[in-house]
Amino acid sequence: MFENLTERLSRTLKNVSGRGRLTDDNIKDTLREVRMALLEADVALPVVREFVKRVKERAVGTEVSKSLTPGQEFIKIVQSELEAVMGDGNEALDLSCQPPAVILMAGLQGAGKTTSVGKLGKLLKERDKKKVLVVSADVYRPAAIKQLETLAADVGVDFFPSSVEQKPLAIVKAALEHGKTKFYDVVIVDTAGRLHVDEEMMDEIKDVHKALNPVETLFVVDAMTGQDAANTAKAFNDALPLTGVILTKVDGDARGGAALSVRHITGKPIKFLGIGEKTDALEPFHPDRVASRILGMGDVLSLIEDLERNVDKKEAEKLAKKFKDKKGFDLEDFRSQLQQMKNMGGMMGMLDKLPGMSQLPGDMKDKVDDKIFMQMEAIINSMTKGERARPELIKGSRKKRIAAGSGTQVQDVNRLLKQFTQMQKMMKKMQKGGMKNMMRQMKGMMPGGGMFPGR
Template sequence: MAFEGLADRLQKTIQKIKGKGKVTEADVKEMTREVRLALLEADVNFKVVKDLIKRIKERAIGQEVMESLTPGQQVIKVVKEELTDLMGGEQSKIAVAKKTPTIIMMAGLQGAGKTTTTGKLANLLRKKYNRNPLLVAADVYRPAAINQLQTLGKQLNLSVFSLGTEISPVDIAKQAVEHAKKEHHDYVIIDTAGRLHVDEHLMDELKQMEESVNPDEVFLVVDAMTGQDAVNVAESFDEQLNITGVILTKLDGDTRGGAALSIKAVTGKPIKFAATGEKMDQLEPFHPERMASRILGMGDVLTLIEKAQEQVDEKKAKELEQKMRSMSFTFEDFLEQMEQVRNMGPLEDLIGMLPGANKMKGLKNVQVDEKQLKHVEAIIQSMTKEERLNPDIINGSRKKRIARGSGTSVSQVNRLLKQFHDMKKMMKQMTNMKKGKGKGFKFPFM
């Protein structure tokens, strides 16, 4: 998860104050000192940290906290609200043109993942918002960028407008907009030339393009792993162009998180999207409040629900619930569920969105072994349809055949069968608990 080091440190600091019936000024000073160190270690801009700590301290020592019945909880509420405000307060959406198409220019340094992000953004607009975007290959200085965008377009089944490398990027952008109008594309996303540094010639070219096509959004694509440098890049670009928002890439990497926490405060430009992985569906709208919740260990249930809604078929979900209630859940259903959950993203990221997951025994810093999941899949796929529907018929000789077919051992097959049996037993107990029968099932970690 992004902000891992920062999250761990902030959560430890806040736990000390959480249950306190009375919070003294000394407690607040100690907490804010730890928060300050955690933010500086995360490479958050020094001035941003200073201002944030000042606001937290003023509010935490004020009447709203000191006279509260739960001062410890109130302090956490203050820290969460201030972190949320620091990252922009609320989600900043794409500015949509009154008359189609909506034009988006993508800018950024080379290596920030701009071309890939252009494809991801188009994919998101089509899948989540049912739009018809046109990708524009306007990086004439790097032929590989044009090829890359065309490959992405083919992979995602999206239209790509390209005129090669002999025409100026400004003319390409103008012709692309005209083409989009004729072909009824409602979004035009222009992939401009990446640069190794803030280059005057290329900046002039971007300014000309901005003047000629009058984009509704100019997104700066920034690598979150560059930390404080990301903020400096954003400032430099904003001096030359009318940057309207930032897209952070590599937010899933070993990043200290300083860029996301500083960029809005320093530049005034909102973070609009964040890339949370390398796959083409791993770009998400940036929600400051949800990110603050995750940093403070409060989970991110709303994003988890949205991911589930995108991947889970509602009719199938109801059928599955009925099967669970009637104890007719089979290995066929299990295999289908595994596929749907995997489509939602890396399992450790999903677990990190659960409130309090960081405090649950065995869930903190959990690393899901994909190899293990593949073994489970292989074992189920090596069963006959009859065996998947009725695992009770799997005897010794069948187990040997399944183990051979899946490249696993009989003990691994036995373990999966036992886990499946235990899971069905747990479902029965939970169903009985809902009906008010028995004492109800207790999870091992509760």
């Protein structure tokens, strides 16, 4: 996410970081570069103009804090203005009403509305402990209703049946009535994709909105469309009283134009980011964290939240007890660590949130390939319980059997065993309390040091 913009801005802001004083002249070139970086990221021109103007006004002749250099102060101003462009903070869903709270989803076809309904349903059920009902009023797209039914079953929320023979208005009225009689906390309504210029379809969604009187009307839009996402959202907002935006496919958007344009152009907050295909790949939108990531400073708060949400506490306690009892770290433990890493969006998902990762050379990033971790897990899955507990048993014929069972080569099995041995040594160092030794071991396991083999 935002790779191109992060790289360009990091390079540009480096030039100003050593300045003794911020003047009109010495920030002129930097501001020009910032302007170009934003335009290349497909940020809307009015947003770029306003942003550069505000940064310049605040930077020239600014009183510099004693703890910062003028260059650092400039970067602080850029970060603060990035946050201001995207919103003051995370704007949560407003569900404070007589239940059920109705959430209406609108947007173009193919933006990811149905998937977002499933993800949002899961998030509200698991994080907010809400009783959720989902319903599809999309009677135009073949298999749309079935898709939502399958998703609802996957994420464990209730599905209200509908069919293509029904009218959308009749579907939503029946779903709302069902939501009231069965005491649901939230009803999420999926609608058909439509263009804002299609009068008939826009009239239909206005009627649906009037019948439901939703507490939240969310516009779902594909981040890959850049500043067009903001323009489309504005057109919809002129017809419907939107309360917020869900930006989808953000993981595939290297530019970031949509995230930086939506709030300024529509006046509506981005409430969530869709960051992948998995049902839990929906993140609340925090402008300050996104600004930090854009400037290559990482997003440690989100990483901590990921850890708290995805790390299996029982597994962690079990491993801690093994350490305490001076028992060895085996391949079963190794596999458990790989699975937990996968739950957190894989290695790249974690690295993206660490400060300074944007400075890593491209070839080094390429080595951190999550496919390698999937391959490792497949190899360990092909071993017997005894082999996982005692890796020293794995010799010639066993290696061939494990390679065949996991669809890999014997050299892949050898590589995994070598990496496991390194990990085991590191764990022993931790048991002995030798932190310096452990850090030295970890350096050897970083990209380029042997842990991540090149392709």
